[in-house]
Amino acid sequence: MAIQKLERLKSLFAEMDRALIAYSGGVDSTLVARIAHDVLGDRALAVTAISPSLLPEDLEDARIQAATIGIAHEEINTQEMANPNYTANPVNRCYFCKSELHDTLKPLAKERGYPYVVDGVNADDLRDYRPGVKAARERGVRSPLAEVGVSKAEVREISKHLGLVWWDKPAQPCLSSRFPYGEEITIAKLQRVGRAEVYLRRLGWTNLRVRSEADTARIELPPDQIQTFVLKTDLPSVVATFQELGFVYVTLDLEGYRSGKLNQVLKPEVLATQN
Known part of the structure; x- marks a missing residue:
């Protein structure tokens, strides 16, 4: 079943033609980046947001994984720490984080000619309290894994099938x-x-x-x-x-x-x- 979903993911990216991936280096966004690169080649770009909530070690992992995949990879700075709505840490903190992220990525995508910004949200994420998903949707971001119904377990299964050595990498949210x-x-x-x-x-x-x-x-x-x-x-x-x-x-x-x-x-x- 998971491998059938892989083919659907490939078809989805083929329809996009060009895509910018919000790439954290986690197992989800890395799988999205790999499939996007397999289908689109140099018409896919992975972009990692750098802020104090990202460990330097995790950023280095993201760089290594992107290089291994072969996808073009860039880094940008986000300024969520300047937003008191974020630093006050309300229950919808992630909404303000993802708003900052995608308000930064969308202009970059437009400038570079990428009609789509995609993220690594999977089907299981939609079952938890994830206010960041709302922020992404408001900004037209697409979530291929969720669209195809790929669960976290299936993300790992597909990643292993594709030979990604980090298929069992533990989740590392911000x-x-x-x-x-x-x-x-x-x-x-x-x-x-x-x-x-x-x-x-x-x-x-x-x-x-x-x-x-x-x-x-x-x-x-x-x-x-x-x-x-x-x-x-x-x-x-x-x-x-x-x-x-x-x-x-x-x-x-x-x-x-x-x-x-x-x-x-x-x-x-x-x-x-x-x-």
Whole structure:
């Protein structure tokens, strides 16, 4: 079934003729970039937005992946941190982030002669609270994966089928997603939580989140990895490193990591506004 969807994705891009891809380097947008390049060649352009909410390590991954695919790749700076509607971190923060992104990409696409801007939103994303999807739709952005009904699992299956070595790369949403709604986002906080996650990645814990609330860091790992983390990690060193970064308290979430966890505090009337 997933491979049949791949053929539909190819047909979709063939109809576009030229496309600019909002490319973060995540598994979703990388698959979109690969298919766009396969179909359109030099008529496809991947563009990565650079801001304090993107880890330098993730930007480097995006560069390497784009080079491996062979797609033309450019970088632009976005200024969402200058928008108080974003830094105040309301429940629809992602709306302001994606508004800034696509208000930057759309003029670039027009200037370069790309009639379409596409993103990596997949079918599963439409089932979660994703106010950024609304911002993209308002600006005419297309989401090929969602249009064809490709789930996250199918993204990985198709990526593996195409020989993309990062098919199982853990999801890495922007660093602003590490903070509870209502807590102000600052560049210093983003850098602190980012360096904490990089530190744990280098210890071998690749699928994780470091949630930040005031001066407390909460480490989230897949539930089946929690016991191993406690038994095999030098916990005093973890605490010391986090405190050097500026955290006062370091905790481990016993429930474990799951996508969209911070949305559990949202009221039904907020969730009803999805998309």
